[in-house]
Amino acid sequence: MTTTTNAGPLTGYRVIELGQLLAGPFAGCMLGYFGAEVIKIESPKGGDPIRNWREVRDGTSLWWHSLARNKKSVTIDLKTQAGIDLVKQLIDGADIVIENFRPGVVEAWGIGPDVFKKSNPALVYARISGYGQTGPYASKPGFASVCEGISGFRYVNGHPDQAPVRPNLSIGDTISGIHAALGICLALLEQKNSGQGQVVDIALYESMFNLMEAVVPEFDGAGVVREPSGSTVTGIVPTNTYRCQDGKYVVIGGNGDSIFQRLMAAAGYPDMATDPALASNAGRVTNEAKIDQALSHWCAQNNSVNVLEILDKNRVPGGPIYNVEDMVKDPHFNDRGLFDQVEINGKPLKIPAILPKLDKTPGSTRWAGPTLGSHNTEVLQELLGLSDQQLTRLAQDGVIQQPT
Numbered sequence: 001m002t003t004t005t006n007a008g009p010l011t012g013y014r015v016i017e018l019g020q021l022l023a024g025p026f027a028g029c030m031l032g033y034f035g036a037e038v039i040k041i042e043s044p045k046g047g048d049p050i051r052n053w054r055e056v057r058d059g060t061s062l063w064w065h066s067l068a069r070n071k072k073s074v075t076i077d078l079k080t081q082a083g084i085d086l087v088k089q090l091i092d093g094a095d096i097v098i099e100n101f102r103p104g105v106v107e108a109w110g111i112g113p114d115v116f117k118k119s120n121p122a123l124v125y126a127r128i129s130g131y132g133q134t135g136p137y138a139s140k141p142g143f144a145s146v147c148e149g150i151s152g153f154r155y156v157n158g159h160p161d162q163a164p165v166r167p168n169l170s171i172g173d174t175i176s177g178i179h180a181a182l183g184i185c186l187a188l189l190e191q192k193n194s195g196q197g198q199v200v201d202i203a204l205y206e207s208m209f210n211l212m213e214a215v216v217p218e219f220d221g222a223g224v225v226r227e228p229s230g231s232t233v234t235g236i237v238p239t240n241t242y243r244c245q246d247g248k249y250v251v252i253g254g255n256g257d258s259i260f261q262r263l264m265a266a267a268g269y270p271d272m273a274t275d276p277a278l279a280s281n282a283g284r285v286t287n288e289a290k291i292d293q294a295l296s297h298w299c300a301q302n303n304s305v306n307v308l309e310i311l312d313k314n315r316v317p318g319g320p321i322y323n324v325e326d327m328v329k330d331p332h333f334n335d336r337g338l339f340d341q342v343e344i345n346g347k348p349l350k351i352p353a354i355l356p357k358l359d360k361t362p363g364s365t366r367w368a369g370p371t372l373g374s375h376n377t378e379v380l381q382e383l384l385g386l387s388d389q390q391l392t393r394l395a396q397d398g399v400i401q402q403p404t
Contacts, residue, residue, distance in 0.1 A: 008035020009361040013188070015096040016041065016087070017071065018078075018111075020048040022170050023128045023144070023204065024100030025067055026177030031096070031184065032070035033354040033363035039094075039379055040068065041087060044075040044401035047372040058345050060369075065344055066351035068369025074380065075373035075401040082399045084109050089384050092119050096184055100128035103138045113199050123197040124187040126180050132203035144172030144204055151208035152215060159230040176207040237284040238263075238291050241321065242299035242307075250304050252295060253317040255281060264291075266314040267298040342368035373401045 010031055017028040017040040025040070025048065032038040042048055048068070055062045074090075077083040088111055091097055097113075099106055106112045113125035127133055130142010145166065148154050153172075158165035183200035191197055218224045226234055231241040238260070239253045254263035257279060264273035272294060277283045284291060299307055304320060311318035320326070327333050328350065337357075339350045342365060354363055380386045380400070394400045 007361070008033070008363050009358065011035035013037070013095045014093065015039065015098060016091050016094045017098045018087075018106070019098070019100035019128070021050060021100070022067070022173035023176040023180070023202075024098045024126075025050070026174055027098050027126065027128070027180035027184070028071060029067055029069060030177065030181040030354055031098075033365065034358075035361070035363070036096070038071045039090065039375070040071040040073050041076050041078070041090075042073055042372060044077050044373070044398060047073070047075065051369075051372070057347075060344075060371075062349065065342060065349055065368040069340075069342070069351065069365045070367060071370065072375035072379055073370045073373055074376050077399050078109055080397075080399050082394065082397065084111060086380070086384065086394075086399070087111055088115070090379070091116055091123070093383060094120070095122070095124065095188075097123065097125045098128070098180065098184075099126070102141065103127075103129050103133050121196055122191055124184055124191065124200065125197065126184050126187075126200040126202065128176055128180055128202040128204070130204050132206065133199075133201050142204055144170050144176070147204035148172040148208050151205040152212050153208040156215070156226050156228050158228045160228055162228075164228065172204045172208050175211070176202055176204045179207040179210070232288070232292075235281075235285055237281065237288045238295060240292055240295070242296050244299045244302060244304040244307055246303040246305075248304040249321045250299060250307050250311075251319050251321065252311065254295075255284070257281070259316055260284065262314045263311070263316045264294070266310050266316065267295060269294050269298075340365040344368060376400055376402060 013031070013036045015028060015031050015036050015038045017024060017038055019025070020042070028038045028040065040048075046052075048064075050067060051061055051064045053061050053063060076086050078087065091111065107114075113123070113127075116123050116125070129138070130147050131137035131140055148166065148171065149164070151172075154164040154166060157167075180200065180202045183202060187198050187200055215226045218226065233239050236255045239251075239255050241249050241251050243249055252263070254260045260278065261273045264270070264278075272278055272291070278287060278291070302310075308318055308320065322330070328339065333339070338353050340353050342349050342351060349368070351365065351368070353365070377391065380391060380394075381388075386394075391400070391402070395402045
């Protein structure tokens with residue numbers, strides 16, 4: 001294990017992050033947050049495209065400062081033999097590799113996991129792709145949007161008889177990045193016993209498939225295909241979103257038997273609270289329309305603040321639908337430390353903290369996403385022993401790009 005001075009439970013582990021966009025980089029972001037030294041390899045010709053995606057300030061995406069936090073940016077052209085040789089040396093001195101290219105690409109470059117079995121047998125090599133490294137779909141291009149669809153996740157989202165809905169997030173990439181970070185940590189635990197590394201094979205569609213709860217056993221055991229159900233959840237009543245008098249929405253989860261009784265009594269429906277036909281979830285499912293009609297009427301007659309106060313008073317789970325402005329202003333979010341702050345060109349910028357919380361060895365944001373190639377000298381000289389003259393020659397040949 002390598003040695004660094006970073007705080008966190010992954011202190012001492014060195015990661016080489018290959019690839020770009022979101023799934024692999026989010027896995028690297030998580031590892032870096034908890035102390036790993038993450039060396040991100042970027043193309044000298046512009047680097048990771050996320051540097052320029054969405055909202056851009058002072059020439060750089062605001063997202064980049066969050067996603068690439070705690071990473072060291074090194075520019076190496078992997079389409080050159082000299083660049084491949086540099087990356088091989090870096091991997092031989094690393095503990096973990098993360099790559100999210102199409103299967104076969106790193107093998108074509110000569111830096112696939114088999115190459116390092118003798119030179120670095122303890123290496124944990126995480127691979128993220130649309131459909132995994134094996135199987136008939138392995139070579140298909142697999143963006144998160146497509147993989148969310150084939151996983152079954154998109155099918156159950158939205159309203160019946162309408163086009164399936166996607167959340168306005170790249171959820172397939174992020175969930176896959178979390179799976180990759182988990183798989184890497186599991187492999188590191190096993191490595192402590194065997195001394196050997198292994199390949200962690202993450203597929204975007206499988207990461208989303210992992211969220212599908214009872215969909216498979218319900219189909220196999222009962223022949224039931226879970227359908228989209230709008231703002232409800234099939235087979236659990238009541239759990240829904242309701243519009244209040246002030247135009248705001250609240251979520252109410254009153255599906256526990258005693259919770260349901262308290263909810264309906266508080267909402268002014270004592271007969272429903274004590275109705276034997278509604279005493280269990282099975283009965284409530286049968287009478288879902290009746291229950292939702294009552295709760296919709298109650299919410300429509302009250303503003304959201306009053307509804308939530310009544311729910312809290314009666315120990316019924318309920319909450320508002322927040323946008324990002326609501327989150328940033330919320331005292332609980334701030335008390336729990338869900339926002340880190342970095343400084344970009346003298347301007348403060350909030351970015352989200354990375355979870356989970358650890359009380360003994362917490363993660364941290366040590367610096368924001370770096371400028372392109374800003375760690376070339378540090379990494380290539382300190383880790384590989386290259387001289388100033390060698391760096392200059394590599395820059396002249398287009399293998400690396402020195403920061404301006």
